[in-house]
Amino acid sequence: MKFTLKDARINAGYTQKEAAIKLGVAESTIVRWENNRCPIKIESFLKLSRIYGIPIQDFLL
Incomplete structure (x- = not known):
């Protein structure tokens, strides 16, 4: 199953x-990532995968 960043978070x-607190970023950063307004560094993407409990290959980017 494929997930958008927002779907995965929810x-x-x-x-x-x-999510922002868990990742150590501003809430506005989460908003920008979910709306594809800025790129996600691989380190942050790996953290998202761990925190949300979803393998990287299941994210729909």
Whole structure:
């Protein structure tokens, strides 16, 4: 199954603010990532994968 970043976050039970705190980024960064307004560094993408519990290959980018 493929997930958008927003779907993955919601499926994991996080708000944008909670996800931002877990990742150590601003909430606005989560918003920009979810809306494809800025690129995600691989390190952050790996953290997202771990925090959301979804393998990288299951993200729909």
